[in-house]
Amino acid sequence: MHLGVAVITNEMRHAFREQGFVVVPDVLTGDQIASARAVVKTLLEKKPYAEGHVGPYFLWPRFRRANHPLLDLYRAAGIGQLAAELLRPGLAVDDPDFAQVATTIPPWPHRPGGPHVDGLTPPEPSGRPGTFSLLAGVWLTDMSRRHRGNLWAWPGTHLRFGRYLAERGPDALLRVDEMNPGPYPKVELGEPTQAVGPAGSVLFAHYLLAHNIGNHDGATGGERRETVYYRLHAAGHRERWREVVTNPLVEFRLT
Numbered sequence: 001m002h003l004g005v006a007v008i009t010n011e012m013r014h015a016f017r018e019q020g021f022v023v024v025p026d027v028l029t030g031d032q033i034a035s036a037r038a039v040v041k042t043l044l045e046k047k048p049y050a051e052g053h054v055g056p057y058f059l060w061p062r063f064r065r066a067n068h069p070l071l072d073l074y075r076a077a078g079i080g081q082l083a084a085e086l087l088r089p090g091l092a093v094d095d096p097d098f099a100q101v102a103t104t105i106p107p108w109p110h111r112p113g114g115p116h117v118d119g120l121t122p123p124e125p126s127g128r129p130g131t132f133s134l135l136a137g138v139w140l141t142d143m144s145r146r147h148r149g150n151l152w153a154w155p156g157t158h159l160r161f162g163r164y165l166a167e168r169g170p171d172a173l174l175r176v177d178e179m180n181p182g183p184y185p186k187v188e189l190g191e192p193t194q195a196v197g198p199a200g201s202v203l204f205a206h207y208l209l210a211h212n213i214g215n216h217d218g219a220t221g222g223e224r225r226e227t228v229y230y231r232l233h234a235a236g237h238r239e240r241w242r243e244v245v246t247n248p249l250v251e252f253r254l255t
């Protein structure tokens with residue numbers, strides 16, 4: 001039986017720095033997966049998708065109370081501590097104040113035509129672009145195979161996007177009209193890949209990484225994809241975002 005003692009290895013840190021994302025298996029125990037799926041079920045019962053709906057369906061629960069079950073999941077699974085193992089020593093992760101419940105109801109054959117970056121449409125109320133340090137995706141359903149609603153990612157684009165912003169200045173991030181249709185800038189994308197791994201894995205992705213919602217080739221009435229995303233800020237990120245987006249590994253640990 002799996003006991004939930006995942007760690008970030010040097011190889012994982014290397015992959016994250018080079019590719020812009022890494023999948024850490026065995027973060028959640030079987031019991032944690034089951035109780036998180038029950039939470040998702042309850043949230044979906046309160047805000048259901050339409051009968052016959054196929055494709056992506058998202059909820060954005062806010063953590064108004066200290067003990068929201070998805071904040072409890074974040075803490076019980078040690079997501080913040082794991083994420084901190086990717087960060088420079090001494091840099092902690094702020095607790096998130098919302099989650100995204102991302103589901104995909106099959107069949108959803110649509111393949112993304114290109115990627116996007118989060119947090120720009122719209123920016124934060126202050127006008128600051130909604131940058132964060134890294135995305136944590138907690139996988140509640142099996143994504144060992146591709147085409148099951150897996151996230152699509154364009155490896156290495158976090159570095160090329162960083163170079164683009166270093167050349168133009170960080171405020172180019174707010175010129176969304178120069179980044180259509182994504183929004184994502186016209187940097188070399190290369191070939192996309194689908195993030196794979198079993199249920200209970202956690203995907204960590206760099207903020208600048210090109211990514212998009214994946215297809216789900218399951219049958220009508222088949223199991224929906226369920227991911228709980230947390231958008232994580234390293235302590236002090238909002239004061240340092242201009243440095244971070246022009247020097248994309250500045251918050252991250254070397255090995």
Ligand SMILES: O=C(O)CCC(=O)C(=O)O
Nearest residue numbers: 102118151211212213214
């Ligand atoms: O569906 C997914 O896994 C990705 C969703 C996403 O990229 C977003 O909502 O910003």
Ligand SMILES: [Fe+2]
Nearest residue numbers: 116117118211
């Ligand atoms: Fe996104």
